[in-house]
Amino acid sequence: LVATLDLDIAHTVTRAQAGDQLAFDSIYHRFAETLFRYLYARCGSAEVAEELYGDVWVRVVEHMPAFRFPRGDPEAVFAAWLFRIARNRVIDHYRRKGGAGLPLAATLLSQDASPDELVIADDERQALRNAIERLTVEQREVVLLRFFEDLSNAEVAQITGRSENAVKVMQHRALSALAHILGGRWGRMRS
Amino acid sequence: MKAERIEDILDRCLERIAAGEDASACLRDEPQHADTLAPLLRAAVELRGWEPPRLPDATRRAARAAAHATLARQSKSNARRPAIRSLSLWRFAIAVAVVVAMLSVGTVNTTMGGRSLPGDTLYTWKRAKEQITLALATNPGQRAQLHTEIAARRLQELEFLVDTGHAVDSAVVDEILSSLLEHAERAIEENGQAPEVSVAPMVSHILAETRKTIPQIAALAQGAALEAVLAALEVEQLSQEVTSPVALTEVPISLPPSNTPARPTNTLRPTDTGGCAPASPPADATEEVVESPMAVDSSGLTVTPTNTPSLPLPTPTDTPTADPSRALPPTKSLAEQLTETPAPTATPIFTFEPIDVPPSPTAMPAVTEEATVGTAEDRPCR
Numbered sequence: 001l002v003a004t005l006d007l008d009i010a011h012t013v014t015r016a017q018a019g020d021q022l023a024f025d026s027i028y029h030r031f032a033e034t035l036f037r038y039l040y041a042r043c044g045s046a047e048v049a050e051e052l053y054g055d056v057w058v059r060v061v062e063h064m065p066a067f068r069f070p071r072g073d074p075e076a077v078f079a080a081w082l083f084r085i086a087r088n089r090v091i092d093h094y095r096r097k098g099g100a101g102l103p104l105a106a107t108l109l110s111q112d113a114s115p116d117e118l119v120i121a122d123d124e125r126q127a128l129r130n131a132i133e134r135l136t137v138e139q140r141e142v143v144l145l146r147f148f149e150d151l152s153n154a155e156v157a158q159i160t161g162r163s164e165n166a167v168k169v170m171q172h173r174a175l176s177a178l179a180h181i182l183g184g185r186w187g188r189m190r191s
Numbered sequence: 192m193k194a195e196r197i198e199d200i201l202d203r204c205l206e207r208i209a210a211g212e213d214a215s216a217c218l219r220d221e222p223q224h225a226d227t228l229a230p231l232l233r234a235a236v237e238l239r240g241w242e243p244p245r246l247p248d249a250t251r252r253a254a255r256a257a258a259h260a261t262l263a264r265q266s267k268s269n270a271r272r273p274a275i276r277s278l279s280l281w282r283f284a285i286a287v288a289v290v291v292a293m294l295s296v297g298t299v300n301t302t303m304g305g306r307s308l309p310g311d312t313l314y315t316w317k318r319a320k321e322q323i324t325l326a327l328a329t330n331p332g333q334r335a336q337l338h339t340e341i342a343a344r345r346l347q348e349l350e351f352l353v354d355t356g357h358a359v360d361s362a363v364v365d366e367i368l369s370s371l372l373e374h375a376e377r378a379i380e381e382n383g384q385a386p387e388v389s390v391a392p393m394v395s396h397i398l399a400e401t402r403k404t405i406p407q408i409a410a411l412a413q414g415a416a417l418e419a420v421l422a423a424l425e426v427e428q429l430s431q432e433v434t435s436p437v438a439l440t441e442v443p444i445s446l447p448p449s450n451t452p453a454r455p456t457n458t459l460r461p462t463d464t465g466g467c468a469p470a471s472p473p474a475d476a477t478e479e480v481v482e483s484p485m486a487v488d489s490s491g492l493t494v495t496p497t498n499t500p501s502l503p504l505p506t507p508t509d510t511p512t513a514d515p516s517r518a519l520p521p522t523k524s525l526a527e528q529l530t531e532t533p534a535p536t537a538t539p540i541f542t543f544e545p546i547d548v549p550p551s552p553t554a555m556p557a558v559t560e561e562a563t564v565g566t567a568e569d570r571p572c573r
Binding site: 016019021024025028032033036037040041046049050053054055056057058060061062065124125128129132143144146147148150153165168169171172175176178179182183186 | 197198199201202205209230231233234235237238239240241242243244245246247250251253254255257258259261262263265266
């Protein structure tokens with residue numbers, strides 16, 4: 001199903017726009033996890049991501065009739081459109097909360113913080129997760145899209161509304177932050 | 192030469208790793224940046240092992256259900272507006288502009304009353320507006336009233352032609368009469384499905400007035416005599432379908448003389464669709480056989496003028512009019528209207544009475560609707 005969708009996402013989206021539920025299910029099946037991961041990346045919290053997830057899909061359905069494929073890879077273009085909807089939903093969410101709900105990591109991470117203080121978990125996987133959650137929202141977004149969704153700089157730039165140069169800068173900062181956070185653990189492992 | 196930015200060098204290395212190269216190969220190629228790049232590339236490699244939280248099944252199902260509900264709601268909403276949805280914006284704009292223009296022109300026409308006639312540019316718009324208005328009517332009652340109004344408009348057009356006194360094309364008369372009869376008929380049909388309205392009195396009035404106008408218009412229309420006669424036949428037939436209890440005095444058709452010799456014949460009679468007894472002349476036959484200035488030959492197709500040189504003069508009768516108390520308040524009985532008419536063109540022959548009214552004793556027995564409820568044996572064939 002996913003392979004078929006990949007081949008002809010434009011046709012599937014067109015059918016979904018006409019109210020075809022099966023076509024919509026194909027899209028949902030293809031992007032369900034991707035969209036959740038993206039929400040998680042933007043929220044820094046699986047719980048908040050779950051809270052917003054259903055609402056994002058409702059917005060996708062509501063806006064789908066107006067969606068048009070511009071030039072470019074249809075899959076990437078459509079994914080970018082989905083991510084933008086999710087992104088706006090998260091922004092709305094935190095705006096309504098007056099910024100109080102912003103993930104702590106987005107504001108508290110400091111390059112000067114002690115790696116020993118930041119790396120809490122001993123488990124390698126948990127440590128990585130903790131480190132990622134300590135990134136800023138923008139850094140986490142770029143990390144997710146570049147290293148998990150395997151999108152190009154150009155695609156990330158399209159989704160985030162930044163230039164490719166800005167994406168490269170953000171990517172560098174994110175990896176520097178992760179290296180700083182994880183560096184203490186790497187040192188302990190060496191010792 | 193400007194030094195390459197660390198962000199660009201890092202990105203190039205990441206692309207090489209993503210393509211399957213080892214990180215150490217990149218560090219070897221960038222010895223001056225190796226110390227800076229090493230921890231960054233290691234972090235990037237570790238990210239490959241990152242496992243973001245997975246979407247819980249319950250959340251997945253709930254979100255899908257919510258999306259389906261929205262999709263269904265949207266589809267239903269779209270189905271209500273298929274025409275508009277299927278139009279692109281510019282086509283929709285053009286359609287709106289055309290409709291507005293048609294309605295505007297139609298309004299102008301309405302204010303002009305019956306002045307635009309078949310053949311005029313505005314007349315086409317007027318008729319188009321009528322069709323649009325009818326198409327927009329949502330129930331039989333509305334349609335019955337609209338058909339009645341349109342029939343009245345056709346009558347207005349006929350009267351306008353008469354008032355001008357100029358010769359008119361028979362095709363014009365034919366078109367107006369056809370439209371008038373069609374809308375009168377459809378008004379009655381629609382009224383049958385809408386007991387809450389009653390257009391029958393108005394339709395009766397229109398038909399009676401049309402009957403009076405036909406001889407006048409036939410005098411002006413070159414070659415329209417046949418159409419006029421055929422229309423008169425239809426008017427009479429249609430009149431019988433109108434079952435409203437309104438007094439309706441029929442006016443005989445009298446057409447202008449012509450030079451062609453002709454045979455005298457009977458006046459055209461309303462078609463009696465019911466059974467009848469063998470013909471037997473009534474005691475007082477004056478109302479039954481009237482010399483007409485116009486005749487139809489045996490084929491029924493050729494209209495031949497009679498040898499009566501002038502229009503029949505109105506004959507005073509003592510035929511009582513319908514009981515005024517039975518006539519609908521806002522509508523004058525046609526008998527009253529005839530009384531007001533300064534120069535009737537023909538002698539009233541028969542009167543439609545309400546069905547439940549017994550025949551009134553008259554000096555000149557009238558053929559009334561009473562006959563339609565009597566037995567076949569009671570009703571004389573004509």
